[in-house]
Amino acid sequence: MSQVNLISAISTRKTFAIISHPDAGKTTLTEKLLLFGGAIHEAGSVKARKAERYATSDWMELERQRGISITSSALQFKYQGYVINILDTPGHQDFSEDTYRTLTAADSAVMLIDAAKGIEAQTKKLFYVCRQRGIPIFTFVNKFDREAKDPLDLMDEVEKILGIEAYAMNWPIGMGQDFKGIYDRQSGMVERFISGIGKKSSTPPVSGNLSDPNVQEGIGQELLKQLHDEIDLLDLAGNAFSQERVDRGEVTPVFFGSALNNFGVPNFLQSFLKLAPAPQPRSTNMGILAPETNSFSGFIFKIQANMNAQHRDRIAFVRICSGRYERGMNVIHTRSHRRLRLAQPQQLFAQERTILDEAYAGDIIGVHDSGLLRIGDVLTEKDGLQFETMPFFSPENFARISIANALKRKQFIKGIQELQEEGAIHVFRDLHVGVEAPIIGVVGQLQFEVLEYRLREEYGVKVEIQHLPYEIVRWVDKVERNIKLLTESSMSTVVLDKDENYAVLLLDEWKAKWLSDRYEIEFLNQPKEL
Numbered sequence: 001m002s003q004v005n006l007i008s009a010i011s012t013r014k015t016f017a018i019i020s021h022p023d024a025g026k027t028t029l030t031e032k033l034l035l036f037g038g039a040i041h042e043a044g045s046v047k048a049r050k051a052e053r054y055a056t057s058d059w060m061e062l063e064r065q066r067g068i069s070i071t072s073s074a075l076q077f078k079y080q081g082y083v084i085n086i087l088d089t090p091g092h093q094d095f096s097e098d099t100y101r102t103l104t105a106a107d108s109a110v111m112l113i114d115a116a117k118g119i120e121a122q123t124k125k126l127f128y129v130c131r132q133r134g135i136p137i138f139t140f141v142n143k144f145d146r147e148a149k150d151p152l153d154l155m156d157e158v159e160k161i162l163g164i165e166a167y168a169m170n171w172p173i174g175m176g177q178d179f180k181g182i183y184d185r186q187s188g189m190v191e192r193f194i195s196g197i198g199k200k201s202s203t204p205p206v207s208g209n210l211s212d213p214n215v216q217e218g219i220g221q222e223l224l225k226q227l228h229d230e231i232d233l234l235d236l237a238g239n240a241f242s243q244e245r246v247d248r249g250e251v252t253p254v255f256f257g258s259a260l261n262n263f264g265v266p267n268f269l270q271s272f273l274k275l276a277p278a279p280q281p282r283s284t285n286m287g288i289l290a291p292e293t294n295s296f297s298g299f300i301f302k303i304q305a306n307m308n309a310q311h312r313d314r315i316a317f318v319r320i321c322s323g324r325y326e327r328g329m330n331v332i333h334t335r336s337h338r339r340l341r342l343a344q345p346q347q348l349f350a351q352e353r354t355i356l357d358e359a360y361a362g363d364i365i366g367v368h369d370s371g372l373l374r375i376g377d378v379l380t381e382k383d384g385l386q387f388e389t390m391p392f393f394s395p396e397n398f399a400r401i402s403i404a405n406a407l408k409r410k411q412f413i414k415g416i417q418e419l420q421e422e423g424a425i426h427v428f429r430d431l432h433v434g435v436e437a438p439i440i441g442v443v444g445q446l447q448f449e450v451l452e453y454r455l456r457e458e459y460g461v462k463v464e465i466q467h468l469p470y471e472i473v474r475w476v477d478k479v480e481r482n483i484k485l486l487t488e489s490s491m492s493t494v495v496l497d498k499d500e501n502y503a504v505l506l507l508d509e510w511k512a513k514w515l516s517d518r519y520e521i522e523f524l525n526q527p528k529e530l
């Protein structure tokens with residue numbers, strides 16, 4: 001393939017993740033975006049699947065029957081000459097480290113906010129991960145068809161709580177029962193909200209210029225005056241728009257709408273496609289790697305096992321960072337220096353998986369894994385290439401896991417070891433207890449259920465889970481005095497991590513600070529050497 005074609009193929013890619021707190025409307029927005037792309041034809045199909053996977057066990061059973069997971073993977077569709085990859089970052093009961101890691105594969109993020117609730121806990125956590133990576137973040141304030149917080153207050157909340165400047169791209173006219181539409185600050189056009197229209201279809205809303213008397217009449221005098229006042233305020237006192245600052249993640253363009261009514265979604269999508277970045281260069285141990293480099297490279301950000309219990313079928317999800325993938329190509333697995341043939345990489349779309357013939361930087365492919373691959377591994381045509389290491393996400397839930405049947409000890413240890421290597425759990429060892437009863441740390445509670453399920457299904461081991469009250473883990477230097485003091489304290493448990501580093505489990509931040517001040521012990525957020 002010529003360099004020109006490669007550059008042009010890559011420049012059409014937009015790879016992003018939607019970050020939000022559960023119930024803000026992520027499934028609904030994803031569905032509307034797919035509807036536009038013609039990737040689905042009827043609203044409700046994505047939602048139906050969400051409902052199906054509501055119960056953990058059903059969800060896993062379902063994944064097995066279907067043979068593939070759509071959680072935390074990517075959906076691809078084409079729209080107006082762009083190839084759009086939406087990375088799914090499940091929230092709520094699905095919340096886990098996978099969600100965080102998936103963000104490393106995105107070039108930008110869409111932060112979805114419920115207009116009545118404002119910034120919620122999980123949005124905040126996910127926002128900080130995106131912030132650390134410095135990727136552009138776009139904001140969609142959803143559910144303006146309902147009573148909402150004042151839009152100026154919402155902008156203020158984004159700035160104050162998240163510490164990012166907000167720039168309103170459009171502005172809502174009224175809300176709830178009185179929601180009249182949105183005003184586009186660039187074009188001066190008003191999109192009229194008509195309740196119910198657009199719920200099931202992708203019909204674009206009716207629009208007209210704000211100076212048009214018909215439009216003004218539809219809005220009404222009172223709301224029209226309020227709109228003028230608020231726009232004046234934004235023009236005078238608001239932040240200036242700057243594409244460079246958006247690119248650096250310093251300013252978030254803010255859009256208002258109602259995903260359920262399909263309202264404001266086309267307006268958002270058009271601007272997003274214009275403003276969001278194509279795949280960006282990545283830092284490597286060999287310098288900055290441009291996506292249009294003529295050799296293939298990518299890293300694994302997620303491994304999904306248990307596709308088929310009999311065959312230990314696992315799929316590793318690869319974010320392509322440079323070049324082009326071709327079916328059957330040979331790549332080097334840098335950690336083992338082994339050559340791998342990417343014979344049947346998969347692309348995931350909705351319920352089906354299709355075999356891919358080609359893919360480009362920005363795309364996500366699923367590669368069959370017989371147990372060799374790990375999260376963070378690099379597949380490349382250039383041996384020795386390494387990307388920046390995966391960020392470390394500290395576990396927040398802890399439990400002691402033990403086997404019900406001592407005869408299964410070997411399988412248990414193997415299972416725990418393999419799941420740790422996969423990045424599904426953090427394993428700690430109590431100083432006084434053996435490997436038979438490790439303490440497992442996870443980011444989200446659901447991971448315990450997944451662990452229990454997988455140990456039973458894949459390793460034939462039944463386990464007992466005893467939840468512990470700790471919420472944080474900190475690493476400490478192995479100074480005898482420190483270890484002695486922390487071991488004696490009733491507020492903490494001293495453990496060893498998988499690399500035999502000393503760590504301490506603590507009840508909460510406050511207790512951690514108290515202990516650290518009281519005994520003058522330095523607590524680290526992660527092991528010194530990862």
Ligand code: G4P
Nearest residue numbers: 021022023024025026027028142143145146258259260261
């Ligand atoms: P999530 O994936 O972020 O968890 O949210 P999801 O899309 O499932 O939406 C959560 C709820 O919010 C759903 O209602 C959905 O219909 C509703 N919703 C999403 N966007 C809008 C919007 O723009 N306006 C209004 N008024 N509601 C919206 P539900 O009652 O939980 O489910 P359902 O019975 O409607 O399917």
